[in-house]
Amino acid sequence: MEPITEANWERGLLDPSLEREGKPRTNGLTMMIDKGMGVSAFRDILELASDYIDFIKLGFGTAILTPVPVLREKLNLAREHRVHLYPGGTFFEAAHVQGRMEHYFETLAQIGFDWVEISDGTILLNSAERAAAINEARSHSFRVITEIGKKKKGSVTPVSELVETFHRDRENGADYIIVEGRESGRNIGVFNAEGDVDTEYAQEVHRQIDPRRIWWECPRSPQQITMLKLLGADANLGNIPAQEILSVESLRRGLRSDTFFIFGNRAREESAL
DSSP states (O other): OOSSSOOOOOHHHHHHHSSOOOSOOOOSSSEEEESSSOHHHHHHHHHHGGGGGEEEOTTTTHHHHHHHHHHHHHHHHHHHHTTEEEEEEEEHHHHHHHOOOHHHHHHHHTTOOEEEEEOOSSSOOOOOHHHHHHHHHTTTTEEEEEEEEEETTTOOOOHHHHHHHHHHHHHOOOSSEEEOEEEEEEEEBBBOTTTOBBBHHHHHHHHHSSSGGEEEEEOOOHHHHHHHHHOOOTTTEEEEEEGHHHHHHHHHOSSSSTTTTOHHHHHHHEEEE
């Protein structure tokens, strides 16, 4: 038998849900967190899984610690694979408190970024300052992602405040809004100290906003399972570690036992006809 160099899997096996959208997607977005990958590792993950990655966040302030030629190479690789790369919000917060926001946006534009994140997880921004930052970013032709929530342990944004901020950010031009979950996924926002999801909180937020425009940071596998079961396969998930990308996509398609009998129904029904 000759070795297989190319295979065309039947759709029902590749996607038992029969519902997964290809890129560019409008929902079911996956954002991966990059906490300091070299170019070779970055290229490897894109070659392996770029079909299942929509955004990559350069976590914390790592963008400024990365040599500019490496940043540009990462940007080029991401664009080749139709993935959006952007610097984390903590980097923006450092620029804001130092009064260097104009320099921040200008330099990011020179490097070649198209997307930025506006957050106040560590600093304090009132609603006017938050709106001004979004508008300033857009004036430099950036598309904007904002984040809601504080990074302090035990911090929870009341549902009413989160929903109000979500709608205000959208009115000011933000494309997407992230719910803070940090890279730990414990004792913050929608997660308790053990990392369990407050399902009532998540469902209430989901009910009051446009679910296509919100991202839930879910770094831990049990959280990803819970959120997808709770909100559906097309929930937008963020802060996904590189090694979890194929796992998350398997969950979305019903290719893991956790969602096998939830999202794989259509393929089974079709095969029974």
